[in-house]
Amino acid sequence: MKKNNLRFITLTALISAICVIGSFIKVPGFITTAALDSAPAFLSVAFLPPLFSGIAGGLGHLASALTSGFPSGPLHIIIAIEMFIIVFIFNMLHKKGFNIIKWLFLIVANGILSAIPFYFIISPAFFIGAVPNLLVATVINAVISMLAMPIIAKVFNERKVSNV
Template sequence: MPELNFNQQIKPVRNNLTKTAFLSRVAVLLALSLVGSYLKLPSPIGSIALDSLAGYLGVIIIGPGVGALILALGHLFSALGGGFVLGPFHFLIALLMAFCGFIFSLLLKYNVFLAVVVTAFCNGVLAIAILIPFFGLGFFTALTLSLTAAAIVNLLLAVVISNFLREKINNA
C-alpha cells in the first residue's frame, strides 16, 4: 500500500501515451465526472457534488489542460442534474472550476497540502465571492461552508486515489 505523503510533489504521468490510451483515460474521467455529478452533497443549491473529483484526478494523472476541461464539464453535468438553478451563471462557474484546476496543477509542483488548501479556498470562497454582485452576500454566506467542504472532499479523494493508481498508471 503506497504511503500518503502530503509534502511530496506530484507530476502528471502523461509521458508516452498513445492517442488511444490518452482518449481512453479522458473518456473514463469524463464518465466518472458524470457519475460524480449525481452524488450530491448537502447544500442550499443542488449542484454541489463529487463531479470535480474526476477533474482533479485528471489534473494529476494527465495534466492541467485535460483536468481543467473535465472540471468545467463536470460542473455543467452537475448543474444540469440540479436543474441549472443559477442559469447562465453556471457557465461562468465552469470557467472558474477550470481556473481552479490550473491553480491546483501549478501548486502540485511544490506541495500537495498547499495545493489542496489553496485550491479549496479558490473553489469554495473566491469563486463564490465573484458572484456576490449578482446574488448578494447571503448567497455567499450560505454556500461558502458547503462548497469549501465539498472542494476539500473532492481534492483529498483525488490525491488519495492518484496515490493508489500511480504505480499502475506508470506501468500501463
C-alpha cells in the same frame, strides 16, 4: 493528431464521464447543492496535462449543474470557467511538486474564492449561504482525491499510460 493528444482526449472524456457519475452524489446545503463531481477531475492531475484536467473540471461542473436542473441558469458557465482555472492551476502545482500548497489552494479557491463573483452578481446573502456547503463539498472531493491519488499515480506510472 499525435498519439499522445488522442490519448489525452480519450482520458479527458473518460474523466468527464466519471465526473457525471459523481454529479449524482449530492452534498445538500441551505441554498446550493454541491456534488462529488470534482474528485475525478482533481485525480486527473496525476496523469493528464493541465489543459486536459481543466477541461475535465469544467465539463464535470456542467454535468453537475445539468443533474440539478441548472438552478443558476447561465451563471453555471462562470462556474465551469472557474473550475477549469482551478483544476488547471492545481495540476500545475502538482506537476511542480507543491504537495501541501496544491491542496490548500484547491480548498480555498474552490471552496471560497469561486463563490466571490456571486457576492456581486446575486447577493451577499447568497454568498454567505453558499460558502459553507461549497467548502464542505470541496473538502470531501479533496479528501477522496488525496486518498486515491497515490494509487492512481502508481498505476499510471507502472503501466506507462501517459507520457506527461
